[in-house]
Amino acid sequence: MSLRSDLIGEAVAIEPQHPWPRIRVDAETWRRAILGIASGQADLAGLWSDGAAVHLALAEHGTGALLVISLACPDGTFPSVGVTHPPAQRPERAIRDLWGLEPEAAPDPRRWLDHGRWGLRHPLGDRAPHDTTPDAYPFLRAEGPPMHQIPVGPVHAGIIEPGHFRFTANGETVVRLEERLGYVHKGIEGLMIGASLDRAARLAARVSGDSTVAFSLAFARAAEAALGVAVPRRAVWLRALMAELERLANHLGDFGAICNDAAFSLMLAQCGILRERVLRAARTTFGHRLMMDRIVPGGAAVDLADPAPLRALIADLRDAFPELIELYDATASLQNRTVSTGVLDRDLARHWAVGGPIGRASGRSFDARRSPGYAPYDELDFTVPVRTEGDVDARIWIRIEEIGVSLGLIEQILDRLPPGPVLRPFDPTVVGRTSGEDEGDSAARSREGIALVEGFRGDVLVWVRVDDDGHIARCHLRDPSVFQWPLLEAVIEGNIVADFPLCNKSFNCSYSGHDL
Known part of the structure; x- marks a missing residue:
């Protein structure tokens, strides 16, 4: 048992x-x-x-x-x-x-x-x-040999979201890192209460902009499960197509950004070009660079009229990306910065059930597309890359390999995309009820659904409860960063301060998705 x-x-x-x-x-x-x-x-x-x-x-x-x-x-x-x-x-x-x-x-x-x-x-x-006097946050103390503290953020040198990092170091060696987050709290769960299904879907799509497809898919699947709505088969495949495009764009961006933090800006520029091609292909085929609001409860808001731009994109990436892989692998200065830096222990990754490239680089093979799994991935042929070294280099290689996997999945989807409608309209005040239920029936008010989908960072969870008026009674959204941010504190310990940007970028946790 x-x-x-x-x-x-x-x-x-x-x-x-x-x-x-x-x-x-x-x-x-x-x-x-x-x-x-x-x-x-x-x-x-x-x-x-x-x-x-x-x-x-x-x-x-x-x-x-x-x-x-x-x-x-x-x-x-x-x-x-x-x-x-x-x-x-x-x-x-x-x-x-x-x-x-x-x-x-x-x-x-x-x-x-x-x-x-x-x-x-x-x-x-x-x-x-309560008055609006800001609370003084009591950071944890580190005791031992002569040490100093380095406060970083919440305002950073780059155009990124706010978060505070408090380093305690002995010379250049980090003894402790403690994070202070919450600066991007938007009150998403409060905004969800009483929202219509359409408005709630739009809120979910804006939890974390780089994961808009993943959150839209998770919310739609949870709402559809709660209400017993069957989605057209073509829409199911289009959703997976959008999810893989999102994964592709973000992995390309991460690969370049990690190398940039090792002062190898050439890789950032080249990966930026390829990422831009993905975003432009998404704009051409789905009408939005990030594909925001293209996945909705009941299916998809748009159809794929012409697959040609995506096939051209695949050809371009298959031609250009191998050279970048070779460049990374053959550049000794890059290897010196990434290999054995920021190691996440395999047991720690398992204990925290950390997903995505972070978990898979430390030996944890979990991928929500496989288990528990969801359509159409049960009909697609793909592997889940896993490495055991747990360092920055391993997290880069997981992304490199997943880019290849996503290209293969996009090809399979385009080759096998079924015909038919892409949206099944429904009335949320009616669906999900069993025969004989009336407006005051308690069962009708407890229509609940839950979904777990694989975003580019890892598994995204959404739980939703729909009331008898078809509005959101309660909704909880969980970004993979919730379980990833604390592990960043662990991997930097014993590394030098200058390696923190590499570790941080190789995790690429979401501030917005975490803070909600």
Whole structure:
């Protein structure tokens, strides 16, 4: 028996969530789930609240099947997950900041998203008034030989999003790095409450601009699962086509940017040219460079009229990209900076269930397209590149290999793209109900869905609850960066300060996707 099966057997009730169940549990079963995740029996996939309860998503090893565990919080508290499983600490702190629910015995009582500038506490909970004097953030201390601190950000030299990094160093060697994020908090979950399905889809598409396709796909799949909407087959394949184009553009950008942080600007320029070709092909075929708002609940907002620009793009990349790979591999100064720099330990990657190129460069083969999997990838032939070195070089090579995989997937999709409509319009106030339900039926108000899709950074999770008026009752979106940012602190330890840009860029976590 797996942990997932055991927990379902101990459920107080099973809620109508699709395609995987959500179970209500008591505090004892909640603690059993925490211990099971901490001991490696399953992976933590998400932790959030809707105000009345806390919800924990776990993924079963091997199959990737999800289970959401819910614990009611009538007294405003819940047993801390982070006290046993560190990856849950920041999500717990976010729950406390947003909803006011207190994780009992939590190891880190500091505020996370709340910087003291909102004019209130717990904006999704009791909305307690608070002055707007910014809170002083107590960074952790490092003790030992003579050391100094280097504060970086939140305003940076480049045009990037804000985040603060506090280095403690002994000479040039980093002893500790601590991040302070939350500067890009936009109140996405609050904006989702009461939003129409169309508006919610647009909000999801803007969580993190470079992952607009991934978030749109995850939201659409979760909403469709909640409402029982079947998507036209052609739309399913078009969605995958857009997802691979997004992956292609971002991996090309990352490859060049990492090399640029090793003072090899030629690679940034050449990869920038190739990335621009991808974005222009997307604009030509789907009407938007980032393909924003092109995936919607029910299918796709646009069809592919002419595949010729994409076929030309594939030919261009297959011709130009190998030379850049050879250039990277043969440039000793680049290898000197990337090989053995910023190593992410394999066990740490497994414990944090980190996905995407970061996890796959450290031996973790998880890819949501494979497990739990979703259409049309079950009909496509592709491999998931994996390396074990865990350094900057390995993270570069994973991206290089995934660029080749995406080119092959795009070719397969174009060759096999089925005919037919691309959108199935539906009324969210009607679909998802079983025969005999009326407007006041509680089952109609608990239409819930969850989805896990593979973005270029890793797995994106979206959970949604749709009310009987067809509006969003609650929605939670989780970017892969939530579990990746803390590991950046780990990999820089023992490296020199000058190698932080390389480590940071090789992770390329999203500020916006993390802060919501």
